[in-house]
Amino acid sequence: MLTIWGRENSNNVKKALWCAAELGLNFTHINAGGAYGKVNEEPFRSLNPNGLVPLLQDGDFVLWESNTIVRYLAAKFGQSPFYQQDLQARAAAEKWMDWQTATITGSFRHIFWGMVRTAPEQRDMALIETAIGEMEQHLNIVEQTLAKQPYLSGEEFGIGDIPLGSFIYAWFEMPIKRQPRPHLERWYQRLCARPAYQKAIMIPLT
Known part of the structure; x- marks a missing residue:
């Protein structure tokens, strides 16, 4: 169980x-x-x-x-392609899991807590704007990758897409200004079309 x-x-x-x-x-x-x-x-x-x-x-x-x-x-x-049996293909997907934790989490936390869990009059907008700038730099890397392949995991959806995919919903839902990124946005729309994503991720931000 x-x-x-x-x-x-x-x-x-x-x-x-x-x-x-x-x-x-x-x-x-x-x-x-x-x-x-x-x-x-x-x-x-x-x-x-x-x-x-x-x-x-x-x-x-x-x-x-x-x-x-x-x-x-x-x-x-799981089975391939969700969980690749080829070691190098799996490692290429899994690096995005560790990258999300090490690179994205800190900046994202400042934005999310500031915009979602803090009253407007209490927000530290300087801190939030700095964090948004950091996130934009990080997402440039994602944009460049998704210009070459449809998913972070490669040609098919897989475990490498889950960590950032779990955070990216809030990125697009929060009332902030974002730089246009067509490849990131297409990836996000592919995630939004998945029933499991709709069930687990696309819920009100609180």
């Missing part, structure tokens, strides 16, 4: 929920974190001492860290 812990409005939890939906998995979802609490209580802390979501339980096996959960689900339940 699979169980995914984490509030559905968390961008990192969305990765796990989207991946599970893409794979057509049967699982139990337990809202935790934020207004739902639970993460500072037992049994959650005994499962994840970090007190963070998402958390995956697969029988007696427990796993945390969102990108690792996506890799695990894809490796166990």
